[in-house]
Amino acid sequence: MAACVFLAACSPEDRVSRGAVLYxxxxxxxxxGDLRGGGGIGVVGLNKVPTDLTTLAVRSGGDFPRGEVLALLNDYAAGVQPGRLMRPFAHLTSQDTERIKTEQGRTRIPAPQAALLAYLEASQLP
Ligand code: HEC
Incomplete structure (x- = not known):
C-alpha cells in the first residue's frame, strides 16, 4: 500500500508511466521500443516473432482484452511460460496490489502488473 498513500501516486497517468518504465x-x-514487435537481440533463439503489442485491441475486436493480457502476465510472473518463449518475470509480482476492472469484474492485482497493463492499454492503436 505504500505506493498509494497519496492519491496522486495512484492516478491513471502515474500507472501508465510506471508501466512504460517496466516495459x-x-x-x-x-x-x-515502439511495441511493434520484431525486437532486438532478445529475439535470438526465438522460433516465433514477438507480437505487435499495439494491436491487441484491434485484434480482439476493438476492446483491449484486459483479462486475457493479465492472465498472460500472471503466467509470466509465476514462471509459467506459454510456449516457453517469454522469460519468467518473477519481479512482476509484488505485495502492493491495485484494484482494476476486467471483463470478469473487479479484482486486485500486483502493482507492477497493473502498471504494465495500463501502459499496454494506453498504447493501443485505434
Ligand atoms: C524474450 C523475448 C520476449 C520478452 C522479453 C517479452 N516477450 Fe512478450 N512475446 C514474445 C513472443 C515471441 C511472443 C509471441 C509468441 C507467444 O505467444 O509466446 C510474445 C507474446 C506476448 C503477448 C501476446 C500477444 C498477442 O498477440 O496475443 C503479450 C501481451 C506479451 N508478449 C507481452 C509482453 C510483456 C508485457 C513483456 C514484458 C513484461 C514481454 N511480453 C516480454 C517474446 C517476448
Whole structure:
C-alpha cells in the first residue's frame, strides 16, 4: 500500500508511466521500443516473432482484452511460460496490489502488473 498513500501516486497517468518504465526494462528487448514487435537481440533463439503489442485491441475486436493480457502476465510472473518463449518475470509480482476492472469484474492485482497493463492499454492503436 505504500505506493498509494497519496492519491496522486495512484492516478491513471502515474500507472501508465510506471508501466512504460517496466516495459522498457522487461519487454522492449523483444517487443521493440515502439511495441511493434520484431525486437532486438532478445529475439535470438526465438522460433516465433514477438507480437505487435499495439494491436491487441484491434485484434480482439476493438476492446483491449484486459483479462486475457493479465492472465498472460500472471503466467509470466509465476514462471509459467506459454510456449516457453517469454522469460519468467518473477519481479512482476509484488505485495502492493491495485484494484482494476476486467471483463470478469473487479479484482486486485500486483502493482507492477497493473502498471504494465495500463501502459499496454494506453498504447493501443485505434
Ligand atoms: C524474450 C523475448 C520476449 C520478452 C522479453 C517479452 N516477450 Fe512478450 N512475446 C514474445 C513472443 C515471441 C511472443 C509471441 C509468441 C507467444 O505467444 O509466446 C510474445 C507474446 C506476448 C503477448 C501476446 C500477444 C498477442 O498477440 O496475443 C503479450 C501481451 C506479451 N508478449 C507481452 C509482453 C510483456 C508485457 C513483456 C514484458 C513484461 C514481454 N511480453 C516480454 C517474446 C517476448
Amino acid at each position: 522498457s526494462e522487461n519487454c522492449a528487448i523483444c517487443h521493440g
